[in-house]
Amino acid sequence: MVADIATLAAPGVRAIAPYQPGKPIEELEREYGVSRAVKLASNENPLGPSPKALAAARAALDGVALYPDGNGFALKRRLSEKLNVPMAWLTLGNGSSDILDFAVCAFVTPENEVVFSEHAFAIYPILTQAAGARAVVVPAKRWGNDLAALHRAIGPKTRLVFIANPNNPTGTWLARAELEAFLAALPAHVVVMIDEAYFEYASYAPMGARDYPDALEWVGKFPNLIVARTFSKVYGLAGLRVGYGVSQPAVADLLNRVRPPFNVNSLALVAATAALDDAAHLNMTLEITAKGMHQLVAGFAELGLGHIPSVGNFVCVDIGKPAEPAYEALLREGIIVRPVANYGLPNHLRVTVGVPEENARFLTALEKVLGQA
Numbered sequence: 001m002v003a004d005i006a007t008l009a010a011p012g013v014r015a016i017a018p019y020q021p022g023k024p025i026e027e028l029e030r031e032y033g034v035s036r037a038v039k040l041a042s043n044e045n046p047l048g049p050s051p052k053a054l055a056a057a058r059a060a061l062d063g064v065a066l067y068p069d070g071n072g073f074a075l076k077r078r079l080s081e082k083l084n085v086p087m088a089w090l091t092l093g094n095g096s097s098d099i100l101d102f103a104v105c106a107f108v109t110p111e112n113e114v115v116f117s118e119h120a121f122a123i124y125p126i127l128t129q130a131a132g133a134r135a136v137v138v139p140a141k142r143w144g145n146d147l148a149a150l151h152r153a154i155g156p157k158t159r160l161v162f163i164a165n166p167n168n169p170t171g172t173w174l175a176r177a178e179l180e181a182f183l184a185a186l187p188a189h190v191v192v193m194i195d196e197a198y199f200e201y202a203s204y205a206p207m208g209a210r211d212y213p214d215a216l217e218w219v220g221k222f223p224n225l226i227v228a229r230t231f232s233k234v235y236g237l238a239g240l241r242v243g244y245g246v247s248q249p250a251v252a253d254l255l256n257r258v259r260p261p262f263n264v265n266s267l268a269l270v271a272a273t274a275a276l277d278d279a280a281h282l283n284m285t286l287e288i289t290a291k292g293m294h295q296l297v298a299g300f301a302e303l304g305l306g307h308i309p310s311v312g313n314f315v316c317v318d319i320g321k322p323a324e325p326a327y328e329a330l331l332r333e334g335i336i337v338r339p340v341a342n343y344g345l346p347n348h349l350r351v352t353v354g355v356p357e358e359n360a361r362f363l364t365a366l367e368k369v370l371g372q373a
C-alpha cells in the first residue's frame with residue numbers, strides 16, 4: 001500500500017500549482033443560478049469561428065472513425081503557402097500549448113534552467129516544473145519582458161527562453177529592433193520560443209503596436225528560434241485545439257519526435273485549413289476587437305481606473321485594490337473575467353474584448369460592483 005500516491009510523483013510535478021482556466025459559462029450558471037452569462041475570461045473570439053471552418057468540421061464528422069492524417073499534410077501545405085515557409089519548418093500542435101510542451105520535452109532536462117519574465121503566461125512555469133528544471137523568473141519592466149534583464153539571466157545551464165509577444169496577461173509587446181538584437185546576442189546553447197498567440201491582433205495597425213515584428217522573418221536566420229502560433233484566439237477555434245510551431249527543419253524534426261502521433265484531430269485539421277481562407281471573418285474580428293478595446297479603455301477612464309496598454313484582444317484594468325472580491329461580485333452579475341493575482345497582478349482584472357454589448361454589460365457591472373465595495 002502506498003501511503004500517499006503523491007510521493008510517487010516526479011519532484012517537479014508535485015510542486016506544480018495547477019493552471020487555473022477561465023470559468024466556463026455552464027459552471028457559472030450552475031453555481032450562481034444566473035443566466036445569459038458573458039465570458040470575457042479566456043481571450044476567445046466573441047464572433048466564434050469562420051462559418052467556413054465550421055462547415056469543414058461538420059463535413060469531416062462523418063469520417064471520425066478513421067485516424068487523422070498524423071502529418072497534417074493539407075494544413076501544413078496551406079500554412080506553408082500562407083506564411084511563405086517550407087512545410088519542413090512546421091510542427092502541428094493540439095493547441096500551441098503542445099508546441100511549448102514539445103520544446104521543453106525536446107530540449108530541457110532537470111539540470112537545465114528555463115528563463116522567462118515575471119507576469120508571463122502560466123503554462124511556462126508549469127512545463128518547466130514538470131520537466132524538473134529550474135525556472136528563472138526575471139523581473140518585468142513596465143509590465144513586460146525586460147530583454148536586457150532576460151539576457152543577463154541566461155547562464156551556462158539555460159536551455160530555453162520563453163517570450164510571449166505580445167505577452168499574456170499584460171498585453172505588452174516588444175518592437176522589432178530590440179527583439180532582433182536580443183536574438184542575435186543569444187548564446188548558441190539556448191533555444192528561444194517566441195510565443196505569438198496574439199500575432200494577428202498585434203500586427204493589426206489600429207491596435208496601435210508600433211514596430212511590431214513578425215518573428216517568422218527570423219527563422220531562416222536563427223537556428224535556435226521557434227515561433228508558436230495558434231488557431232485558438234483570433235480564429236475562434238479554442239475548443240478544437242490546434243496550433244503550430246515554425247522553426248528550422250532540424251528543430252522541427254526534434255519537436256516532431258516528441259509529438260504524440262495523431263495529436264491534432266481530424267476536425268481541427270480541416271477547420272484550421274478552412275479558417276485560413278476566410279480573410280473577411282478575420283478582418284471583421286480584428287475590426288470589432290480594435291473598436292471594443294477603445295470602448296473598454298474609454299470606460300475605464302470614465303470610471304477613473306488605470307489599465308496596462310495592450311495590443312492583444314484583452315486588457316488588464318487596475319481597480320486600485322485587491323481584485324478578487326470584484327471578480328466574485330462580477331460573477332454574481334453574470335460576467336466572467338480573469339483575476340490575475342496568480343500572475344503577480346493582485347489589483348488587476350484581465351478582461352477579453354467582447355462584442356460591443358458584452359463590453360457595455362461588463363463596464364456597467366464593473367461600475368456597480370466598485371460602487372458597492
Ligand SMILES: *Cc1c(COP(=O)(O)O)cnc(C)c1O
Nearest residue numbers: 095096097121168197230232243
Ligand atoms: C492562449 C495562449 C496560448 C495557446 O493556447 P492554445 O489554445 O494551446 O493554442 C499560448 N500562449 C499564450 C501566451 C496564450 O495566451
